[in-house]
Amino acid sequence: MDGGTSSKRRVGAPGEGQSSCKRQNATMGMDTLDCPVCFHPLRPPIYQCSVGHFVCSSCRPKLVRNKCHLCSAETTFKRCLGMERLMESVTVACSNANYGCAQKLTYYQREEHEDACPSAPCFCPASSCSFAGPIDALLEHSASQHKWPCTTIKYSEDVKFCLEPGLHFLRIKDREIFLLNVALEPFGHAISVVCIQPKATNSKFKCRMSYGSFLTDYYQISVYKIRSSSLSDGLPKGYNLILPKDEIANNGKVTLLTFSIDDPNPKVKVREPICLKPVRGV
Ligand SMILES: [Zn+2]
Ligand SMILES: [Zn+2]
Ligand SMILES: [Zn+2]
Ligand SMILES: [Zn+2]
Structure with a gap:
């Protein structure tokens, strides 16, 4: 419950629906x-x-x-x-008070607030690191402590990355943050992308990744929905694109991965393809 005592005192008892200015800490079930x-x-x-x-x-x-x-x-x-x-x-503190949220809410409004609380924590993906904090603090931490790069991108814009193992943050300006993970497995390069947000929600982002090499005459494209996660369980276990070891030219050091995220709310609606039906009797 809310702490502190107001210096103002009301004269007489407050009416129905009015809150008293006398406040006191108390515990209750x-x-x-x-x-x-x-x-x-x-x-x-x-x-x-x-x-x-x-x-x-x-x-x-x-x-x-x-x-x-x-x-x-x-x-x-x-x-x-x-x-x-x-x-x-009855007022209570947001459960993200430790991460900087100073909101005091009625008990029945707390859950609604916490679902969208800007201070809700996301977690550092490094297995040996226990950092947790609001998304902007996580980005600062990632850059200063782990030197992971962060690139600002636009929706529907092709971005090319060197195919090197490691983590790479991608930020849509003032909006969502994604984490691209390129892992080197015995079978080849395994790539995953996750949208970092405090509450996992149904995905609204579609991602396209492609890789092609004239040297090995190999081309692969993958289109999939991006999952969201606070990274509380670490990096996602599955991969979205696997490039077999034998198909990567130059061990991947100078080869490029093309990556883009579709705009979830495009201004120009993509027209549905016209379905041609067979004409009988011709
Ligand atoms: Zn009854
Ligand atoms: Zn009920
Ligand atoms: Zn909050
Ligand atoms: Zn960390």
């Missing part, structure tokens, strides 16, 4: 502030049965024949303004 049906934090409007058992506004219409989920009494659920006032007054 936070699960008492959760809906006993869905276990999510209670948020106004909050209802109670005739005995006083709480239920949230989402769960109330789902109760069969208006039977209380705890005492089974058939009842008329009424608003509980006292509990609503309590829920408005």
Whole structure:
């Protein structure tokens, strides 16, 4: 709960819906502030049965024949303004406070905030390093501690990289950050790309990678959806492109990998290809 005591004092008791300026640290079992049906934090409007058992506004219409989920009494659920006032007054710190977030939120707003908290941590991919921090701090750390390069790129722009083992950060200006990993395995070069973000979400980025060599007369292209990760489990285990050892000219030292990320929100819509149907009887 929120700490500190305000210097302002209100005269008289605050009315319904107003928060008191008297604040004090306290400990409480936070699960008492959760809906006993869905276990999510209670948020106004909050209802109670005739005995006083709480239920949230989402769960109330789902109760069969208006039977209380705890005492089974058939009842008329009424608003509980006292509990609503309590829920408005309980403030908690964001769980990313250690990473620099100073937000104080009502208990029921915390989860929503943390889903998009700009201070939520991503993790250093070096197996021997325990650094975790907001994405910009991770980039600074990667450059200063590990000397991993970071290149700013644009969506849908072809970028060429030397095919050398190591990590390479790619940043879309003021937006997403990706990590390109080229690993040298016994069977050849194995390449993966991951979008670094605190919350893993369904991928909205498509990546194209290609490699070609006139010397070995070999060409390979790979198009795939990029996964997202906070790197809390280290680098992704799978690879998106594997170049067999025998097909890489000059051991890969001067050969180039062409790489691009499609714009997830293109201004010009890509037209669907026209599907030609066979004409019968011709
Ligand atoms: Zn509920
Ligand atoms: Zn009840
Ligand atoms: Zn936060
Ligand atoms: Zn590190």
